Amino acid sequence: xxxxxxxxxxxxxxxxxxxxxxxxxxxxxxxxxxxxxxxxxxxxxxxxxxxxxxxxxxxxxxxxxxxxxxxxxxxxxxxxxxxxxxxxxxxxxxxxxxxxxxxxxxxxxxxxxxxxxxxxxxxxxxxxxxxxxxxxxxxxxxxxxxxxxxxxxxxxxxxxxxxxxxxxxxxxxxxxxxxxxxxxxxxxxxxxxxxxxxxxxxxxxxxxxxxxxxxxxxxxxxxxxxxxxxxxxxxxxxxxxxxxxxxxxxxxxxxxxxxxxxxxxxxxxxxxxxxxxxxxxxxxxxxxxxxxxxxxxxxxxxxxxxxxxxxxxxxxxxxxxxxxxxxxxxxxxxxxxxxxxxxxxxxxxxxxxxxxxxxxxxx
Numbered sequence: 611x612x613x614x615x616x617x618x619x620x621x622x623x624x625x626x627x628x629x630x631x632x633x634x635x636x637x638x639x640x641x642x643x644x645x646x647x648x649x650x651x652x653x654x655x656x657x658x659x660x661x662x663x664x665x666x667x668x669x670x671x672x673x674x675x676x677x678x679x680x681x682x683x684x685x686x687x688x689x690x691x692x693x694x695x696x697x698x699x700x701x702x703x704x705x706x707x708x709x710x711x712x713x714x715x716x717x718x719x720x721x722x723x724x725x726x727x728x729x730x731x732x733x734x735x736x737x738x739x740x741x742x743x744x745x746x747x748x749x750x751x752x753x754x755x756x757x758x759x760x761x762x763x764x765x766x767x768x769x770x771x772x773x774x775x776x777x778x779x780x781x782x783x784x785x786x787x788x789x790x791x792x793x794x795x796x797x798x799x800x801x802x803x804x805x806x807x808x809x810x811x812x813x814x815x816x817x818x819x820x821x822x823x824x825x826x827x828x829x830x831x832x833x834x835x836x837x838x839x840x841x842x843x844x845x846x847x848x849x850x851x852x853x854x855x856x857x858x859x860x861x862x863x864x865x866x867x868x869x870x871x872x873x874x875x876x877x878x879x880x881x882x883x884x885x886x887x888x889x890x891x892x893x894x895x896x897x898x899x900x901x902x903x904x905x906x907x908x909x910x911x912x913x914x915x916x917x918x919x920x921x922x923x924x925x926x927x928x929x930x931x932x933x934x935x936x937x938x939x940x941x942x943x944x945x946x947x948x949x950x951x952x953x954x955x956x957x958x959x960x961x962x963x964x965x966x967x968x969x970x971x972x973x
Contacts, residue, residue, distance in 0.1 A: 664931040678867040687855040702744040729809040732756030735767040751777040795833040811843035827950035857892040865890035880916035904929035
């Protein structure tokens with residue numbers, strides 16, 4: 611059973627347990643100590659009121675979740691980051707040269723345009739530095755526009771990149787690129803002699819269901835000019851054991867990452883999730899070609915989210931679906947890009963064929 615009413619925003623905490631649980635009461639007073647993010651509140655209310663229950667993966671990335679994800683990427687089971695980094699290290703210069711391409715000036719001579727780099731979901735921009743260095747080597751300097759919902763992550767990335775790579779000017783854009791107008795992302799127009807190269811690496815596109823992924827790619831395309839490019843990183847289908855290990859590491863870091871989502875609801879919405887009563891589950895859904903992450907209720911239990919006036923009853927074994935990670939088949943990414951309005955301009959993979967980085971050119 612799930613019941614709820616529209617939330618009263620004013621809230622005052624009463625207690626915080628050692629495991630992160632928070633109990634409290636709504637008091638309706640303007641001097642409340644807890645400010646509710648309405649986007650978080652609405653997503654949680656909608657997701658936990660649905661059947662099956664689900665929560666959107668962007669809720670993972672509070673400060674603690676971002677730190678845990680960085681730790682995941684260094685785990686030996688998590689091949690994605692190091693495999694993509696290897697591809698970029700080996701082919702960054704070729705990618706940048708292909709993205710720029712020659713254009714004709716008014717006298718008819720071929721002259722390569724300058725590139726401006728825009729990255730969606732930039733986060734710490736760790737792998738991006740390989741591409742930025744290649745652009746600086748090619749044209750001397752570059753304007754880099756990292757786009758992310760986290761202002762703190764963007765500030766950290768700007769400080770690090772401008773310190774480590776001379777010639778890069780960082781212009782962060784705090785923006786939720788996953789929502790917005792079909793007319794495209796709201797970005798500063800490029801100059802006449804510039805091409806924009808949008809980076810969407812890290813297999814982030816895999817977190818979207820196919821229709822959602824297509825809508826996102828079309829929105830990116832709508833904001834580009836002919837000749838601009840999109841560099842897309844996708845994880846490829848491989849054996850089930852390797853896939854499952856990447857999302858359920860022996861050290862339990864991915865489990866902590868998944869469970870931190872509930873801890874975040876305890877902190878921000880005064881929920882009383884008892885973390886030890888939920889278990890991390892990773893499942894390979896072969897028919898959908900995706901890894902699914904769930905939080906499974908170990909017991910029959912009721913959870914209250916005080917800040918939402920919401921109570922949720924879980925049966926033993928019932929799950930909250932927290933993430934999908936779609937795995938692409940060879941050439942599938944190029945087909946998807948073509949449908950979104952991008953011509954295939956290049957594709958690079960690792961020796962094992964585990965990961966691909968594909969370049970599409972706006973037509």
